[in-house]
Amino acid sequence: MDLDSKPLELTDLPRKQFDDDTVEMDITHCGICASDLFTLDSGWGATDYPCIVGHEITGVVTKVGKNVKNVKVGDRAGVGAQCGSCLNCDFCNDHEENTCEKGVIPTYNGRWPNGDKTFGGYADKWSGHHHFVFKVPDNMPNEIAATFFCAGITTYAPLKRHGVTKGSRVGVIGIGGLGHYGTQWAKAMGAEVIALSHSNRKRDDALKLGCDDFIAADEDAKFAQYKGKLTHILCTSFARNFDWAKYLGLLRANGVFIMVAAPDAPLTDIPTMLLVLKQISITGSAIGSPDEIRDMLDFAAKTGVKPWIQKYPMSKAPEAVQAMRDGKARYRFILCNKDE
Ligand SMILES: [Zn+2]
Ligand SMILES: [Zn+2]
Incomplete structure (x- = not known):
């Protein structure tokens, strides 16, 4: 383990402040991405600990602000590696939010515009801006959908x-x-x-x-x-x-x-x-824009493309991360909040 890295531990951290644009959800699943390991190890520069990694998140929406139109309470939804952008530059206006000139707000190890930290999916709840939340297609279970949001x-x-x-x-x-x-x-x-x-x-x-x-x-x-x-x-x-x-x-x-x-x-x-x-x-190429994510979900729902996954209970995240470090994923590990 890198000297700068910290062990995973269970802790309570504050959620993003709720506002009119916020979607809150109960996380059902989160994929493990190599980026999670780099961030845990401060491999891309010093990580702003405490940090909740995980950016292949699916869950069930529990609360929405009054500006939220794309999902409603009870919907199954997902979030990927980007949870925010300025929504106002030429790139954002051209629906290329993943190349925002003010920079992508990452789903973990980042800051919301109000200064709150962004926290990812190795958790039981997630809160964030609706612009980067996507409804999961009806014919796609959450455990299958999760890894579409980064690897996909x-x-x-x-x-x-x-x-x-x-x-x-x-x-x-x-x-x-x-x-x-x-x-x-x-x-x-x-x-x-x-x-x-x-x-x-x-x-x-x-x-x-x-x-x-x-x-x-x-x-x-x-x-x-x-x-x-x-x-x-x-x-x-x-x-x-x-x-x-x-x-x-x-x-x-x-x-x-x-x-x-x-x-x-x-x-x-x-x-x-x-x-x-x-x-x-x-x-x-860097992840994809919200339009591309919606297009991908449609395409996957139609063509049946799906990940090969192995599931771990969320409580076993440290073991799953270690197995990922050991190169054992064939081909994506999924953390699950409820055993199914
Ligand atoms: Zn990733
Ligand atoms: Zn922008």
Whole structure:
């Protein structure tokens, strides 16, 4: 454990002050995201402890302020990694609140405009602004819905934005919490999907997730077979010794490399001439906007994309977090407030 990290402990913390825009809910489920671990460990700078992590939250609405129109008491609802933005800049006005120029208010380790701390989903209750609360589709149980709000949208939004469709051929690097969504989304959008993984360990899972083919990092013949054949690469797992030439070489002309992993160092050794001659784009993506989240939920409800989950009671959060640290998730851990 990092020296700056703190152990998880059970405690009572004040909720956000209730106002006309507030939705309060009883949390039923919360997914465990790698971001939770980074934040617990102060891995992205000093965490403002005490901190309640968890940003793949579903629950049942218990109270709403008078400005709240999108959910009502009794509705099942969810919240993701963003719980606020200025709602007033050019980006917010263009429905791209996830790129707000005043900055995204994160669902934990952040501050509401009134100074109250934001607290996430490893808890029994959540309070926040209705603009970032979403009704869960009727045919989707809360335990299934929870991880759509971070892992789901992080992978859905860029694939949709960059035009993945029938005829696309998408490579997904990393079969984990994000990658197991990415492969399913790309398939449901009509693409041919190739899993790219560091070893053969997840080959069977990738095929069960609908991948058309699987390439382990040392399968040079496979890399040669797909050279210049992919339209998109979604990168969900990134190591410091990443071989850019090898992976970008898989892209056809005008191909798009989408980074959704969050490496802690600048990208280096990118072969510039390959970018120029093949007109390749390297781009990033941050969660998704509220419109994209609603679109994703509709798409999932229609196509049946869903996460592979393993459940833990909320009281076992420390054990679940440790299992996540140990790389045991296949592919998302869910904390549950009621055993079902
Ligand atoms: Zn997350
Ligand atoms: Zn804004």
